[in-house]
Amino acid sequence: MRKFFPATLKTQTLLIFFAMFIISHIAGFLIYEMSRSRTVLLTESIDLAARIAGIVDLAHDFQDTDRSRILSAAQTQFLAMYPDVTAPEEGDCLENEFAAIMLGEFRSTFSDYPGLGVDVCVRNLYQQPFPMHFVTSPGFDVLFYINFPDNRQYVFHAILPEGPSLFTDIALAYIIFVGVISLLVGWYLILRIIAPLDRLAGAADQIGVNIDAPPLDEERSKEIQSAARAFNRMQDRLRRLVHGQREMIAAISHDLRSAVTRLRLRSELLEDARERGRFVRVVEDMDLMVQTVIDFLRGIDTSEEPRKIRISALLESLCQDLKEEGYPVSFDCGDDSMTLECRPAALRRCFINIINNAIKYGGAAQITLTTEEEQAVVRIDDDGPGVPEHEFANIVRPFYRLERSRNSETGGLGLGLAIALNIIQVHGGTLSFSNRPAGGLRVEIRLGLYAGADGAAAGQPTASI
Numbered sequence: 001m002r003k004f005f006p007a008t009l010k011t012q013t014l015l016i017f018f019a020m021f022i023i024s025h026i027a028g029f030l031i032y033e034m035s036r037s038r039t040v041l042l043t044e045s046i047d048l049a050a051r052i053a054g055i056v057d058l059a060h061d062f063q064d065t066d067r068s069r070i071l072s073a074a075q076t077q078f079l080a081m082y083p084d085v086t087a088p089e090e091g092d093c094l095e096n097e098f099a100a101i102m103l104g105e106f107r108s109t110f111s112d113y114p115g116l117g118v119d120v121c122v123r124n125l126y127q128q129p130f131p132m133h134f135v136t137s138p139g140f141d142v143l144f145y146i147n148f149p150d151n152r153q154y155v156f157h158a159i160l161p162e163g164p165s166l167f168t169d170i171a172l173a174y175i176i177f178v179g180v181i182s183l184l185v186g187w188y189l190i191l192r193i194i195a196p197l198d199r200l201a202g203a204a205d206q207i208g209v210n211i212d213a214p215p216l217d218e219e220r221s222k223e224i225q226s227a228a229r230a231f232n233r234m235q236d237r238l239r240r241l242v243h244g245q246r247e248m249i250a251a252i253s254h255d256l257r258s259a260v261t262r263l264r265l266r267s268e269l270l271e272d273a274r275e276r277g278r279f280v281r282v283v284e285d286m287d288l289m290v291q292t293v294i295d296f297l298r299g300i301d302t303s304e305e306p307r308k309i310r311i312s313a314l315l316e317s318l319c320q321d322l323k324e325e326g327y328p329v330s331f332d333c334g335d336d337s338m339t340l341e342c343r344p345a346a347l348r349r350c351f352i353n354i355i356n357n358a359i360k361y362g363g364a365a366q367i368t369l370t371t372e373e374e375q376a377v378v379r380i381d382d383d384g385p386g387v388p389e390h391e392f393a394n395i396v397r398p399f400y401r402l403e404r405s406r407n408s409e410t411g412g413l414g415l416g417l418a419i420a421l422n423i424i425q426v427h428g429g430t431l432s433f434s435n436r437p438a439g440g441l442r443v444e445i446r447l448g449l450y451a452g453a454d455g456a457a458a459g460q461p462t463a464s465i
Helices: 009-059 064-073 097-112 170-209 222-267 273-298 311-324 344-362 416-426
Strands: 079-081 117-124 139-147 153-161 307-310 329-333 339-342 365-372 375-381 430-435 441-448
Touching: 009 064, 009 079, 009 097, 009 139, 009 153, 009 170, 097 117, 097 139, 170 222, 222 273, 307 311, 311 329, 311 339, 311 344, 311 365, 311 375, 339 344, 339 441, 344 365, 344 375, 344 416, 344 441, 416 430
Parallel strands: 329 365
Antiparallel strands: 079 153, 117 139, 139 153, 307 339, 365 375, 375 441, 430 441
């Protein structure tokens, strides 16, 4: 069912609002039409009884011949006289309020005429045997039996039609017109109500790129104000955590480097050259490990301010530098107008780690840049043996190496891809791996793009909610 139901909250809310509007209007019209039909029939019954009473009152004092002419002359399109109509069978006549109203009208009018009697037979239209071509809607078929004092009986036949349905009248156009207006007004109001949620989602994405982004505006409705305050408190705690971690890493880095430096100085005091060489190699390994671990813990340099760049320029510059150093690197850009808000130094470091892996284990790196669904897609292919699919989740783990030896010359420390993944995730992107059919590994990076040259990002947050 979710497959056919609108995905956005705005659309769902609008459809519910519109459905309730239409249902309430149709229900109101149905109730009104039922009441209206009864009122129309009651009014027609009273008018019809009054008309026939007036005709009978006029013809009462005349002889039979003149009376017949008067009654015949009183016929209209909707009222006919049938002198020889057979009395209806028992059970055909309805005892309803319309019959009672007309009988009451007759008895009140003819109370001064002794010997004058009136019978009324009300039947549903589908039971009437007369070909009334003027009937266009359901109602009642009525027979009036007028019994004069001279034992002559005259029978009038009439139709009490219900009024036409409102749904075939201007009311249908009214519902359509008001429905369209309600859709437009509802859409505007829903956008106003839902907009803070969009800004809240954008702000949540933004703090992944810039933890020092401006806090959300709290001058809104009570519910939105509460959500904005909670979000600002969360951002403040995250800011303190990140800055505290950076300060801690800086302190650890300083202490470890100082210790390594003292070890290097002490190694120079060793008299045995062979022992001194071994000690220096150990110190250098320690220095490399300390630097790599600190780089991983840092993830990215949070002191670097995010800014908007052309990602094609960053990749082109990086590939050009690698080519000048003699590395087999190629770059193909499908769209060089793509802009991205990021920390350029950190992102460059991410690409370098992945490209170095491609060169080291695959012999070469082919980089392509394309745009898909408002995302920059960077694919880095190599010509190596690839990676078993069950290892895709492992190769981004810190200190994990497919090459099991601990020789840094053949496998490094296993932190390059872990650092790259950390940087990509902080930028709100994704990192995935796949083996190419022709051989080699493909690394795919997806990052959100700016929508236009004016710097307005698609889906990017603002500083208010």
